[in-house]
Amino acid sequence: MQSQTNNHGTIIVGAGHCGLSMAHELGKAGEDHVVLDSGPAPGSSWRSRWDSLQLFTPAAHDGLPGRRFPARRGDLPMAGAVADYLEAYAEAFGMPIRSSTTATGMDLGADGGFTVHTTDGIFTADRVVVATGVHQAPKIPAFADRISAGTTQLHSSEYRNPQLLPEGPVAVVGFGTSGAQIACELAASREVTLCGKPTAHVPDALIHFAPALYWLLVHRMLTRSTPAGRKVAKEVLAHGAPLIGLTVEDVDSAGVIRAGKIADVRDGVMVAQDGTAIEASTIIWATGYRPDFSWVHGLEVDEAGHPFHDRGISTRVPGLGFMGLPFQYGLTSGIIGGAGRDARYLARRLPHHAAPASPHASGPGANELAPDRD
Incomplete structure (x- = not known):
């Protein structure tokens, strides 16, 4: 040093x-x-x-x-x-x-x-x-330590390709864009169950057929300066980024089995909200980061x-x-x-030297709703 x-x-x-x-x-x-x-x-x-x-x-x-x-x-x-x-x-x-x-x-x-x-x-x-x-830091549910020791667990940040995974069925937990992409790739060679509720979806037609309109929507309209943007911000912060580039229909077409959110772990096996046991030799946590x-x-x-x-x-x-x-x-x-x-x-x-922030600023972006004038 x-x-x-x-x-x-x-x-x-x-x-x-x-x-x-x-x-x-x-x-x-x-x-x-x-x-x-x-x-x-x-x-x-x-x-x-x-x-x-x-x-x-x-x-x-x-x-x-x-x-x-x-x-x-x-x-x-x-x-x-x-x-x-x-x-x-x-x-x-x-x-x-x-x-x-x-x-x-x-x-x-x-x-x-x-x-x-x-x-x-x-x-x-x-x-x-x-x-x-x-x-x-990878975000992994607390119940992960109750899953059978014989089950391979890895976060999506550790996943590389299907060939490096053990044989057998895979459960991907987290129905965002990353989880959907990984599940579709794996479904070409093995049984895959994608667990969770899909996040909101940005229409593919906007991206493929109207890219300028797509960018206007996601970059200019969905900001904290607009009512629509503030509404979407709450959803994103609470539930994650929207599903982009893949739809629920794409996941179904790839042969991925869909299950609901994981509600519990019983006898070392994950159980979905509807009571379905999710049998898997490998679990990939596409549950984001903290x-x-x-x-x-x-x-x-x-x-x-x-x-x-x-x-x-x-x-x-x-x-x-x-x-x-x-x-x-x-x-x-x-x-x-x-x-x-x-x-x-x-x-x-960003100031070099500034007075302390107003005591009325009480949360993330407390004053950030002013129009973007850049």
Whole structure:
């Protein structure tokens, strides 16, 4: 570990699409900054996803600020192509990235400013943007430890391809986009049961036949500035992101067996709400992730583990910002094509020195319903 302290105007933690978007905006403004990332290269987390993972948004809307995604506009890029793109993006703009540098803790100075402790020394800054998103810790139901020891269990983040799974039937728990994609892939070679209630569905016709209208809906209309967006935000935060790119009918056509939500575990076997026992040699938990901001010392979070913020700007800690939070401003805040808007907002509005937040700001986005004027 290096002993010296590295001083910068802004520290960005995370070199995924959110962190790189933020670095682009700060670089364009001539702001001194550094990007800290635990991976060996920008976007490396995409290389650890399952082999067949595709984005559900066409390439036309998968670019970061200043550089389009190198594919035909209607293509749905694979995860490996996304990783290649992010690495090339950082190189093209000469971004100051410190790879293989994990942030282990962050302290707020008594007179403002931040001290970030890492595996490669100490970094200080006037501002910090935490761009790690909320996919930090796999979320697995508490009843998982009651399942038979002979059943293989893995989170969707650990799934790679059907060939690496033990033989026998598979249960995929979680009927979101990831769960549906994995279940359909596995159904080509074995019996698969998909457990859970499907999330709301974005019509495929919008994506395939009216991509401009689709993007207008998900990026411009479904934001916290609109009544429809605020309604969808509540649904997303309570039940997860909508089902995109696959429908319930697609799941049925693939031969996937559908079951309801898991209600209990009896004699080591999962049981659905209708009483059906889900026999499986492997269980894949496509149940999402939980945020983990425990390394940000003293940070207040809500009951879901999310920081209190207004469009990504902390309402409790001056100079602290976030990128990639669920519905940070709009439905697209967590995906590649939506990161640029949030980065522009933070680059312009995140204060270097600010008065403490209003005591009336009591929850995530307490003041975030003001119209987007960017």
